[in-house]
Amino acid sequence: MKIGVLGTGMVGQTLGTKLVSLGHDVKMGARDAKNEKAASFSAKSGDKASHGTFADAAAFGEILFVCTNGNGTLPALRAAGADNLAGKVLVDISNPLDFSKGMPPTLFAGNSDSLGELIQKEFPDAKVVKTLNTINCSLMVDPGRVGGGDHTVFVSGNDASAKARVTEILKTWFGWKDVLDLGDITSARGPESYLLLWLRTYVALRTADFNVKIVR
Amino acid sequence: MKIGVLGTGMVGQTLGTKLVSLGHDVKMGARDAKNEKAASFSAKSGDKASHGTFADAAAFGEILFVCTNGNGTLPALRAAGADNLAGKVLVDISNPLDFSKGMPPTLFAGNSDSLGELIQKEFPDAKVVKTLNTINCSLMVDPGRVGGGDHTVFVSGNDASAKARVTEILKTWFGWKDVLDLGDITSARGPESYLLLWLRTYVALRTADFNVKIVR
Numbered sequence: 001m002k003i004g005v006l007g008t009g010m011v012g013q014t015l016g017t018k019l020v021s022l023g024h025d026v027k028m029g030a031r032d033a034k035n036e037k038a039a040s041f042s043a044k045s046g047d048k049a050s051h052g053t054f055a056d057a058a059a060f061g062e063i064l065f066v067c068t069n070g071n072g073t074l075p076a077l078r079a080a081g082a083d084n085l086a087g088k089v090l091v092d093i094s095n096p097l098d099f100s101k102g103m104p105p106t107l108f109a110g111n112s113d114s115l116g117e118l119i120q121k122e123f124p125d126a127k128v129v130k131t132l133n134t135i136n137c138s139l140m141v142d143p144g145r146v147g148g149g150d151h152t153v154f155v156s157g158n159d160a161s162a163k164a165r166v167t168e169i170l171k172t173w174f175g176w177k178d179v180l181d182l183g184d185i186t187s188a189r190g191p192e193s194y195l196l197l198w199l200r201t202y203v204a205l206r207t208a209d210f211n212v213k214i215v216r
Numbered sequence: 217m218k219i220g221v222l223g224t225g226m227v228g229q230t231l232g233t234k235l236v237s238l239g240h241d242v243k244m245g246a247r248d249a250k251n252e253k254a255a256s257f258s259a260k261s262g263d264k265a266s267h268g269t270f271a272d273a274a275a276f277g278e279i280l281f282v283c284t285n286g287n288g289t290l291p292a293l294r295a296a297g298a299d300n301l302a303g304k305v306l307v308d309i310s311n312p313l314d315f316s317k318g319m320p321p322t323l324f325a326g327n328s329d330s331l332g333e334l335i336q337k338e339f340p341d342a343k344v345v346k347t348l349n350t351i352n353c354s355l356m357v358d359p360g361r362v363g364g365g366d367h368t369v370f371v372s373g374n375d376a377s378a379k380a381r382v383t384e385i386l387k388t389w390f391g392w393k394d395v396l397d398l399g400d401i402t403s404a405r406g407p408e409s410y411l412l413l414w415l416r417t418y419v420a421l422r423t424a425d426f427n428v429k430i431v432r
Contacts, residue, residue, distance in 0.1 A: 147431035192417035193409040200406035215363035216426035
């Protein structure tokens with residue numbers, strides 16, 4: 001499948017590399033078509049990988065992964081262009097973290113709104129599915145790293161078939177066993193706000209190799 | 217031990233009943249000394265139980281459990297009186313939920329502050345420990361109800377010995393196996409913000425009988 005990955009940081013690199021290893025064609029998008037990290041990704045990932053602008057990656061992908069820093073998400077999607085997003089499943093992994101007031105970061109959305117909702121509102125023709133934002137990127141694509149993979153990832157979104165497709169991807173491509181559908185895109189407030197607990201747990205445990213399991 | 221329980225709702229009733237069953241002397245406090253729910257609690261709980269004002273309960277208890285609704289917490293503690301709180305372990309279970317804008321509720325604290333911190337700031341001589349706010353009250357005192365009790369409860373607070381004492385209470389009185397110390401009272405932002413994920417999970421699962429386990 002042709003997949004667009006928006007963002008060149010750790011999350012984009014890890015997901016892009018995993019998707020290529022699964023045999024997909026991946027185009028990594030950045031603000032600048034000559035972005036060094038995107039170029040390095042496609043150089044080392046072989047024929048299946050390429051890079052370009054956010055618009056290039058969005059036009060290329062049948063499905064898109066949003067891996068930008070939270071405050072770069074809406075600008076990246078504007079640069080990608082609404083026409084390139086329309087009708088597509090937009091997997092939003094980004095978090096509304098605000099580092100401008102020092103550490104630990106606060107959230108610029110997540111209580112009475114969420115970044116997932118802000119995206120869906122501005123791009124009503126995209127099928128936004130919020131997921132994977134609650135774990136470190138190495139766990140995203142390899143949940144078996146801790147607890148034998150016996151822990152939970154959440155999905156939120158308005159489009160049932162888009163959520164079903166993302167759930168299938170999480171299970172069959174990445175190996176997730178427990179995918180919990182929280183509801184429509186407003187439910188993204190839950191996993192986005194959870195980031196504040198993630199950050200404190202990260203400090204307490206001194207490792208990012210953990211996740212929550214919803215025990216029921 | 218003499219214990220003060222502030223608040224007469226489900227949380228206060230459940231905790232009060234459990235504490236009496238463990239052999240402790242419990243005084244339930246309310247705004248009004250003649251509060252019917254507090255009177256009913258002490259009537260049905262035998263000689264070990266009594267009730268009175270917030271100040272009565274706070275003066276009585278060697279350790280205090282704050283079981284009020286979040287927006288009633290600071291008023292209840294002001295009514296209890298700073299002198300009655302000074303030097304005591306104050307187990308804060310309340311959540312900063314704001315129902316005034318409809319359902320689901322939002323938080324009136326939890327991002328750049330928390331209810332735990334607001335309490336500690338206003339009552340600097342109390343030893344505030346935030347805990348148990350992340351689960352339904354029946355699970356608080358009986359974690360074995362789900363998953364054989366294999367899930368996590370958090371503690372946050374500035375006073376190490378107060379946290380150690382509360383951790384001991386959680387383990388030996390209530391049966392908790394995994395108590396995670398998140399750090400000082402500012403870390404209460406984590407478990408308080410998590411409530412927004414709790415609420416969405418509650419809707420998705422249609423039961424309050426669940427909790428998170430931090431799988432690491």
